[in-house]
Amino acid sequence: xxxxxxxxxxxxxxxxxxxxxxxxxxxxxxxxxxxxxxxxxxxxxxxxxxxxxxxxxxxxxxxxxxxxxxxxxxxxxxxxxxxxxxxxxxxxxxxxxxxxxxxxxxxxxxxxxx
Amino acid sequence: xxxxxxxxxxxxxxxxxxxxxxxxxxxxxxxxxxxxxxxxxxxxxxxxxxxxxxxxxxxxxxxxxxxxxxxxxxxxxxxxxxxxxxxxxxxxxxxxxxxxxxxxxxxxxxx
Numbered sequence: 001x002x003x004x005x006x007x008x009x010x011x012x013x014x015x016x017x018x019x020x021x022x023x024x025x026x027x028x029x030x031x032x033x034x035x036x037x038x039x040x041x042x043x044x045x046x047x048x049x050x051x052x053x054x055x056x057x058x059x060x061x062x063x064x065x066x067x068x069x070x071x072x073x074x075x076x077x078x079x080x081x082x083x084x085x086x087x088x089x090x091x092x093x094x095x096x097x098x099x100x101x102x103x104x105x106x107x108x109x110x111x112x113x114x
Numbered sequence: 115x116x117x118x119x120x121x122x123x124x125x126x127x128x129x130x131x132x133x134x135x136x137x138x139x140x141x142x143x144x145x146x147x148x149x150x151x152x153x154x155x156x157x158x159x160x161x162x163x164x165x166x167x168x169x170x171x172x173x174x175x176x177x178x179x180x181x182x183x184x185x186x187x188x189x190x191x192x193x194x195x196x197x198x199x200x201x202x203x204x205x206x207x208x209x210x211x212x213x214x215x216x217x218x219x220x221x222x223x224x225x
Contacts, residue, residue, distance in 0.1 A: 042202055042215035043158065056212060090157055099145030099165075100206025103213060108157045 003027070004106035006091050012112045015081060021109045023074040023091030032074040033103065034066060035090040043090055043105075049074060050096055081113045116141040118205050120216035128224050133190040137203030137216055140184070147179055147186045148213070150202040158202055162188060193223045 004025045013019050023032065031050045035043035048056035049068040063085075065077040074091055088108045095101040117140040127133045135149075146165050150158035162177040164170045164186065170177045176189040186205075190197055203216040 042218055045212060048212065088157070100213070101146070102148065102160055102163050103204075104160060105150075105157045 004091055004093055004104055006089075006106035006109050008109060009107065010110045010112075012114060013078065013081065014114055015083070017081075018077070018079045020078065021076040021089055021091075021111075023076075023093075023106055024072055025093040025104075025106075026072060027093060027104070028071075029093035029095055029104075030071060031094045031096045031101075032068060033092040033094075034064075034074070034076050035092065035105075037088045037090055037108075047076075078111075081111075083113050086111055086113045116144075116205075116207060116214050118203055118214050118216040120201075120203050120219050123219040124222055125219055126222045126224060127193050129193060129195060131193050131223075133193045133197065133221055133223070135188040135190075135201050135203075135219055135221070137186045137188075137205075138184055139186070139205045139214075141205070141207045141214075142181075142184065144181075144184075144205045144207045146206040147177070148204040148206075149175075149177060149188045150204060151197075152200045152202060152218070154199075190221075193221075195223045195225050197221060198223050 007022045034046040037043045046060045047066045052068045067075040090108045091106040092103040094103040119138045149162040152158045164177040164179045174191045178187045200218045200220045202218045204213040
């Protein structure tokens, strides 16, 4: 089973709102990722957690705050977003292996900031 | 700057033909290589991965890797209209699990 689930599927929020995106996997993967994807562009890495610790932050603005409560769950807390933050937010997971390992993506959350 | 380059598209092939998608990468230390398929409005789906030089076949898909030439390709045999999608090449160079994606190429299979 290579399933990563994400909730919600769609989210519309105002610039003063606080919301959270959630991601879950039950494949025993120990690396989890957040990506942002704009239309007709490839996914852009935001954060990587490895063994529940933040290992990569791609200079993401502090209005995005990741959290990894346990090895199966990954959250992305959103606060004071801008309209340009509207995008498809993708969660992925993988095994941890030097040299890389296959990453499996969830279905994504389509975020619209008004 | 680590780069992954894909042919500019779009690519159009007739149904039943072989579609050939190409990708080059700049980092000689790259160790793992992936092809993702993405339908419009959906998330990327992993369809092939390859770690060693040579060919790897899975059904109608063949991934080819040539590390000396820093080149990875995806062949789709007997192309079907359902193969119409954007194909993303992705490369991982190190221990930090960071994928570098190409810009993607849109494939259209004509019935």
